[in-house]
Amino acid sequence: MSAPILQVSQLTKRFGSLVALNNVSLEIREGEIFSIIGPNGAGKTTLFFNIVGLQKPDAGRVLFRGADITGKPPHKICDLGITCTFQVPRAFANMTVEEAVRVGAYQRYRGREVQRKVDEVLQICELEEYRHQRCCDMGLAPLRRVELARALATEPVLLLLDEAGAGLNPSELAGFMEILRRLNEEKRITLCIVEHVMQMVMGLAQRIVVLDYGEVIAEGTPQEISTNPRVIEAYLGKGAVC
Amino acid sequence: MTDTLLQNLINGALTGCIYALIALGLSLIFGVMNVVNFAHGDFVMLSMYLTFWIGLWAGVDAVFTPLLTFPALFLIGLLAYYALINRTLRQRYVTQIAVTVGLMTFLRALTQLIWKAQPRALPYSLIQGNIQIGPYTILASRLVSAAASVLAILGVYFFLSRTWAGRAIRAASDDLDAASLVGVPYRQTYALAFGLGSALTAIAGGLLMTFQQVDPTMGVRFGLLSWCVLAMAGLGSIPGLLISGIIVGAAEAVGMSLWDPRARSLIVYLLFILVLWLRPRGLFGRK
Numbered sequence: 001m002s003a004p005i006l007q008v009s010q011l012t013k014r015f016g017s018l019v020a021l022n023n024v025s026l027e028i029r030e031g032e033i034f035s036i037i038g039p040n041g042a043g044k045t046t047l048f049f050n051i052v053g054l055q056k057p058d059a060g061r062v063l064f065r066g067a068d069i070t071g072k073p074p075h076k077i078c079d080l081g082i083t084c085t086f087q088v089p090r091a092f093a094n095m096t097v098e099e100a101v102r103v104g105a106y107q108r109y110r111g112r113e114v115q116r117k118v119d120e121v122l123q124i125c126e127l128e129e130y131r132h133q134r135c136c137d138m139g140l141a142p143l144r145r146v147e148l149a150r151a152l153a154t155e156p157v158l159l160l161l162d163e164a165g166a167g168l169n170p171s172e173l174a175g176f177m178e179i180l181r182r183l184n185e186e187k188r189i190t191l192c193i194v195e196h197v198m199q200m201v202m203g204l205a206q207r208i209v210v211l212d213y214g215e216v217i218a219e220g221t222p223q224e225i226s227t228n229p230r231v232i233e234a235y236l237g238k239g240a241v242c
Numbered sequence: 243m244t245d246t247l248l249q250n251l252i253n254g255a256l257t258g259c260i261y262a263l264i265a266l267g268l269s270l271i272f273g274v275m276n277v278v279n280f281a282h283g284d285f286v287m288l289s290m291y292l293t294f295w296i297g298l299w300a301g302v303d304a305v306f307t308p309l310l311t312f313p314a315l316f317l318i319g320l321l322a323y324y325a326l327i328n329r330t331l332r333q334r335y336v337t338q339i340a341v342t343v344g345l346m347t348f349l350r351a352l353t354q355l356i357w358k359a360q361p362r363a364l365p366y367s368l369i370q371g372n373i374q375i376g377p378y379t380i381l382a383s384r385l386v387s388a389a390a391s392v393l394a395i396l397g398v399y400f401f402l403s404r405t406w407a408g409r410a411i412r413a414a415s416d417d418l419d420a421a422s423l424v425g426v427p428y429r430q431t432y433a434l435a436f437g438l439g440s441a442l443t444a445i446a447g448g449l450l451m452t453f454q455q456v457d458p459t460m461g462v463r464f465g466l467l468s469w470c471v472l473a474m475a476g477l478g479s480i481p482g483l484l485i486s487g488i489i490v491g492a493a494e495a496v497g498m499s500l501w502d503p504r505a506r507s508l509i510v511y512l513l514f515i516l517v518l519w520l521r522p523r524g525l526f527g528r529k
Contacts, residue, residue, distance in 0.1 A: 054419055074422035083423050092416040094478060095409075103413045106406045107425035114406075154424050 002030040003065075005158055005190050006051070006082070011060030013046055013214075020046040021057070022214040028158065033184050033191045035205035037198075037225075039234055042211040044194040045087060048160050052084045053077045064158075078107060084160035085147040091135035097146050098122070098131045104153030117153055125149040125179060141172040148179070158190045159183075165197040177203055202226070210234065249378050250499040251492050256380070258491020259388035259395075260446050262484045264464055265471035266395055267442035273477050274415040274435040277327055277338055281345040283465025285440050289315055289447025290456035291353050297364045297451070304367050304451040305386070311444035319440025323433045331432075346461060353458045363455035387449035392484065394445050398438075399480045411435050463507075470514045476527015486525060489513070 006028040013021040020043045028034045036044050049055040051062055053074040062070045069077055077083075092100045098118060105117040122128050125145040130138065135146060144164055151159055161180075165173050177200055183189045195201045201208065201222065208225045210218040212234040218225060225231055268282045292314065293307040302310070326345060330338045369383045402408035413421040414431045422428050450456075467490065475486035490510055497509030517525060 052423060054423070073427070074419070075425050075427045078423055078425040083425075086420065090417045090420040092413050092420065094416055095412065099409060100413075102406075103409050103421065103426065104424040106410070110406070150420075150424055 002032070004028065004063075005030045005065060006192075007061075007063040008047070008051065009061050009063070011047070011050060011057050011062065013043075013050055013055065013057050019214050021050065021060075023060070024211070024214065024216055025060075026209050026216060026219070028190060028192055029207075031184075031188055031190055032206045033180075033193065033204050035201045035208045036192065036194045036211060037196070037201055037208060038211035041213075043214040044211055045162055046214075047211070048084050048162055048194065051077075051160065052082060078154050078156075081155070081157035082160070083151045083154055083156045085144075085151050085162060085164055087162040087166070089140070089143040089147045091138075091143055091146045091150065093136040094134070096132050096134055097127055097138075097149075100135055100146060101127075101149045101153050104150040107154040117155075121149045121153045124152065124183070126175070140167050141169075141176075144168070144176065145179070152183070152189075156189060158192065161191065161193045161195075163195055163197075164193065165195055165200040168197075173197065173200060176200075180204060245377050247496065247499055250495040252378060252380060253384060254492040254495025255488045256384045256388040256491070257494070258488035259391040259484065260449055260487075261467055261471050261490055262487025263391040263394055263442060263449075264446045265468040265475070265483055265487060266398055266480065267439035267446075268468045269472050269475075269477065269483060270398075270411070270435050270439040270442075272472070274411055275327070275331065275432045277331070278335075278342065279327075279439075280339065280342040280465060281322070281349060281461075282439075282443065282468060283463065284346045284349040284461030285315060285318070285443040286447050286450070286464040286468075287353065287456060287458065287461035288318075288349055289444045290451050290454075290460070291357055291362070292444075293448045293451040294357075294362050294364060294456060304364055304448050305369060306448075307451075308445045308448040311448060312441050315444040316437045316441035319437040320433055322440070323436040327436060328429065328432070346465070350458050350461055357458070359458060361455040361457040364451055367452040369452060381453055383452035387452055390449055391446065394442065395480060395484055398442070402480075407434060467510070470510060474514060474517045474524055476524020479526040482524070482526025 004027045009025045011021050011024045024047060036047065038044055046055065050057045053072050056071045061068055064080055064082060069080065092103065101118050101121055102114060105114045109117050122131060125148055127142065127145055127149055130142055135143065165176060168176060180191060181204065184191055193201065193204065205222055208220060208222055209216055210225060210231050217234060218228045218231050264286055268279060271277060271279050289311050292311045293304050296302050296307045296310055297304055322345060326341050330341050367383055369386045371382050373380045373382055373385060402412055410426045410431050411434065413426055414428055418428055471483065471487045471490050475482040493509045493513050494506045497505045
């Protein structure tokens with residue numbers, strides 16, 4: 001078993017009286033594809049935001065390769081090698097695809113190297129034909145790949161994907177999954193995917209954590225999770241397990 | 243009659259290019275950090291006084307003072323950002339307005355204290371004389387100022403579209419969270435935008451001093467005028483800002499020549515209200 005790349009321990013986040021995350025602890029290991037699932041409002045996106053620094057947790061700690069990164073600003077966390085994509089794509093609307101990806105590439109490169117990185121990432125994400133299109137003129141499927149490309153241009157070692165498969169048709173989804181699989185195998189990028197599309201979770205993830213009402217209710221392999229009575233109950237309600 | 247009108251239109255349009263440059267600075271600040279900087283016009287006024295002062299004591303011509311005042315205003319902008327604006331970013335709008343209005347009043351009082359309330363002007367400028375085109379006479383300093391403003395605007399355009407810092411500013415103005423996730427440090431980007439936005443007033447101030455005088459109450463006029471130019475153009479279009487500036491300058495001139503010199507602002511704001519009423523996002527604004 002490989003070493004943990006990210007450890008979340010007893011993370012708590014409240015919004016007023018709503019407890020969005022309650023003592024969440026989990027561990028993502030170097031090189032794996034990890035998945036977080038759970039019903040709507042379970043706290044998945046909040047968990048991501050607290051890891052990458054868009055929100056600050058009320059309690060608990062986030063460790064990246066053993067170092068405490070709790071509450072650091074997003075650009076510092078990006079510099080360390082963690083970034084995430086948004087549930088609803090938020091590409092820079094007034095930029096071309098190439099420019100948007102360029103912003104990410106500046107994180108590690110200057111001068112000519114920037115273009116090389118941009119080209120490489122556009123090729124991986126199959127976006128070369130869209131290069132000069134403005135982000136605001138694009139459809140959902142390529143836009144999701146723009147988000148991915150922009151994140152990849154920063155050369156993350158851990159990439160968090162928030163419902164990146166939502167709204168894609170089966171062939172787009174298959175293509176997207178293929179890209180992710182390649183990133184994991186060839187670039188050795190550790191992936192953490194939050195997802196509702198079970199086809200994607202079951203097809204990619206090696207380990208799964210289930211969140212419900214801000215708490216971890218189950219953890220295991222896809223096989224274990226799909227037969228876990230507590231998980232079925234969380235998704236379908238009590239009495240669904242016969 | 244038509245000749246006088248056209249003559250005034252040309253003069254107004256040329257001055258309008260400087261308005262556009264001032265509004266560009268405001269647009270950088272507002273577009274990136276959503277801060278309404280009421281002190282922006284007073285930065286212009288301060289630049290004009292600095293130009294006057296440098297011209298008087300060091301004998302540097304107003305055309306060249308931006309070489310000194312540009313970095314000075316950039317630093318003043320940084321100082322204002324870190325000392326004041328940075329602390330109000332997470333506050334309510336009212337707090338931000340109070341702070342920038344406070345800065346505005348402070349700058350005005352400061353210039354009154356240092357340079358007294360009377361108008362000041364530089365005795366001469368390198369660019370002298372008139373250029374005769376057909377029946378029209380154009381003040382050389384006005385023409386040079388307009389050309390320099392357009393050049394400065396082009397410079398900012400290239401900075402924003404070609405350099406990494408410029409792209410960072412645009413990314414942050416589009417979506418701050420997304421930008422910070424791909425490594426754009428937001429405080430530094432904000433500081434840069436505020437510094438640059440303020441520094442642009444140094445160019446405008448120097449150019450204005452080649453044919454105009456300055457007094458401490460001028461800030462408000464430039465502040466409101468640049469807001470007017472920006473709101474009429476809408477956010478996000480630099481060529482639109484230039485056109486909007488020219489329209490405002492021309493409207494002022496037409497108001498003065500057809501109606502009454504005292505009506506110059508009246509026409510501008512009537513036009514402003516009309517544009518916002520018919521097209522709230524501005525003439526060239528993005529959706």
